[in-house]
Amino acid sequence: MTKRIACLEMNTGQQKSPVPDRLIAPGYSVESVYTEIRVTPIDAVDLLLSDVVYAEAAMRAARDGCAGVLIGGVPDYGLAAARAASDVPVVGSGEASLLAAAALGEKFSIVTIWPETMDFVYERLLRDNPVGRQCISVRYVSTHAEQSTLADEDNFLTQMKAGREDIVERILAEIELAVQDGAKSVILGCNCMSPVAEILAARSSVPIVDPTTAGYRQLETLIELGLRPARDPRVPRSERQELFAEMVQAADGALGADQEDCPVCVLNDDGTASCDLPANVPAEA
Template sequence: MSKMRIANLHPVGAEGHRYYEVPGSVIGNGFSSEVVAPLVPTVFLTETDRRLMDLAYLEAGMRAQEAGFDAMFINSVADYGLHLLRESAEIPVIGAGQAAMQFAAGLGARFAILTVWPPATRSLYERLLSDYGLRDRCMAVRHVTEDAELSGVISEDGLVARMHAGREEVIERIALEGARLVSQGAEAIVLGCGCMSPIHRDLADRVTVPVVDSITAGHKLAESLVSLDLRPARPWVPPVGLDYLRHMIRETAHLASELKLTADSCGDSCSILTSSRP
């Protein structure tokens, strides 16, 4: 019997950095997880960046549907293209961010988001909480780093790279912020980036409340919908033209090359954060 295929929408990272893959221990019997990469690297600091990502993930998701996947999950807490895909796709579409936040909301009265990214990214989380009606349930968005540390976060031996290497001082720094959130009333903690997935278990062992990993939450919710044979009900809309979408994305991709984006150690192309802007 063939396996039910779940598409993992995420850019393919630098060689050796595969945190974005769903761990084999998470994948249920009868299911598979396959990465389907958007055509452009991830950029996320500005609203323009996010609009480009929405289109890129829309194209990747529709490509996954065309390839015969049974469901897809957007492997980014930012949930790029989620609303666009739900308008267009005929298979279940799960956003890792929405899944993680909804799981956390089901585990306690108040949850918190803990992220390695600095306050420059706060608007992204606030928008998601508003979109999902969870502002009143989230007691804090806690940034482990400051804006001044941004270039260091994504450097070759930066916080993300050291986190993936399991460096104790980094895990302890993040765990300390998690413990503070618990002391302030958080009853569950959402990890605010998929890049934090490798230390999920370490953090869960060091705090006294549930810690929700977005990659695990997104994939397992997609599996559940497939198992229950639940598909989206949507009003009829004209099918998305993949060729048209690809043309739009490739035409705008030159912006990335002008900003000299390269894949960094966290698996995304985050150097946009340190590039100069007019």
């Protein structure tokens, strides 16, 4: 029987799994499970809300019979709560990437397409994971001003997804600065960078850790080993799933049409997303 893996994503209206087919082993299938509301973690308040909506999506996926859950975001939104309420493996792309990088060498860095104003999400990731102490720097490719261009048809994210040389060079420049910092490997700081991971790896002087690959491979391994989230045997699994669902539904009703588009996937008027590859660009670019 095929084992279903849920990849949690923000609800942007897209129906496309971010996990490449080449990563999916025989006997597995991957389906996107979307958050009920859209929220962009631009500050600590929205980061907390992101945790709630992703945790609810994870609980929903486990209840629906998925064999494992992958949180498709390096900040690992809602990871601890999802594990507390689930009997199936739940893997965060960020935590998996940190573990992979730590296995490659004593020191590593994170290079992210996002601006420094997003530093708080990486600070939490590193603080919450013991191997985060081995991260010696976080480097940011874009500027805060560039985020205002995300609704444009041509912006730094579409350029990156299409493998445009200028944006690839900018990322590589930050990678090499991380190497100068002393990094022995580099983690890509957003799952949206996965389409150019192979390009960067081929041109980088150190190993590149792609969070989508690291997270998915770890999750398949845990499922194959028959493992599940560890918890204190004296404390029962949380049964707050319905409460979380009601909270998210209430938030959905309160936000209504005011929900913002994810800055990674700003929707155009025709329903396409700004991070989608242009039709004339091959997927392997």
